[in-house]
Amino acid sequence: MRFLILLALLLAAGPAAAAPLDLNLGTLGSLADGASLSGRIVQGIVLLTVLSVAPGLLIMVTCFTRIIVVLSLLRSALGLQQSPPNMVLVSLAMFLTFHIMGPVIDSAWQDGLRPLLNEQVTQEQGLERMIEPFRGFMASHVRDRDLAAFAAFTAKPKAAGEDGAAKPLEKDERPVTAESVDLRLLMPAFLLSELRRAFEIGFLLFLPFLVIDMVVAAILMAMGMMMLPPVMIALPFKIIFFVLTDGWFLIAGSLIRSYGV
Numbered sequence: 001m002r003f004l005i006l007l008a009l010l011l012a013a014g015p016a017a018a019a020p021l022d023l024n025l026g027t028l029g030s031l032a033d034g035a036s037l038s039g040r041i042v043q044g045i046v047l048l049t050v051l052s053v054a055p056g057l058l059i060m061v062t063c064f065t066r067i068i069v070v071l072s073l074l075r076s077a078l079g080l081q082q083s084p085p086n087m088v089l090v091s092l093a094m095f096l097t098f099h100i101m102g103p104v105i106d107s108a109w110q111d112g113l114r115p116l117l118n119e120q121v122t123q124e125q126g127l128e129r130m131i132e133p134f135r136g137f138m139a140s141h142v143r144d145r146d147l148a149a150f151a152a153f154t155a156k157p158k159a160a161g162e163d164g165a166a167k168p169l170e171k172d173e174r175p176v177t178a179e180s181v182d183l184r185l186l187m188p189a190f191l192l193s194e195l196r197r198a199f200e201i202g203f204l205l206f207l208p209f210l211v212i213d214m215v216v217a218a219i220l221m222a223m224g225m226m227m228l229p230p231v232m233i234a235l236p237f238k239i240i241f242f243v244l245t246d247g248w249f250l251i252a253g254s255l256i257r258s259y260g261v
């Protein structure tokens with residue numbers, strides 16, 4: 001629950017982080033007009049909307065993307081369609097995410113959300129403190145190339161010259177760094193970096209199982225059993241190979257170590 005609260009407040013603290021969030025509806029008699037009450041109702045609707053996209057936040061600002069993609073590719077490499085079930089893979093990815101993101105969540109809770117709930121800091125300060133641990137996590141794992149690409153995508157074109165031709169895009173004179181870039185750029189760049197690394201890991205996972213498939217197919221052809229599907233024969237060998245090498249432990253440990261935990 002603490003994690004969902006942090007993520008919900010993180011999304012709410014985007015470009016409008018400086019705007020205070022006050023959901024105290026007060027009493028109708030104390031309002032000079034209906035504008036104040038209407039504004040607070042809108043704030044309540046926005047907060048409910050933020051909470052509804054909390055799973056998307058989990059994907060955007062944590063390591064969940066890399067883990068679930070790697071686990072899905074592993075299942076495909078084994079040649080299994082529905083085993084382990086999606087719920088099992090998602091649950092495993094969630095627990096690994098909680099383990100890896102534990103220091104980040106604790107920092108956001110201790111430095112940002114708890115002082116905010118205790119009214120020790122203002123809402124703006126509390127939201128900024130909650131954002132910083134997640135920003136630091138994304139900044140340490142985002143590729144500079146992806147970050148620069150999204151910064152270039154959002155560059156504003158210069159005004160047309162006297163000849164009417166559009167001028168090149170304006171480039172910010174300041175260097176693009178993950179610590180200074182806006183979250184709207186950092187989040188998609190972080191997602192692209194995570195997807196790239198996940199597919200790199202998935203490629204390495206496919207190699208040993210591909211070798212098993214090729215060996216089984218070569219043996220079946222040498223025996224003249226070309227009508228027998230090689231996948232059906234290779235599947236038990238791939239499963240026993242994965243079990244004997246303690247594959248689940250190796251995969252989980254490698255994913256955790258890939259984040260320096």
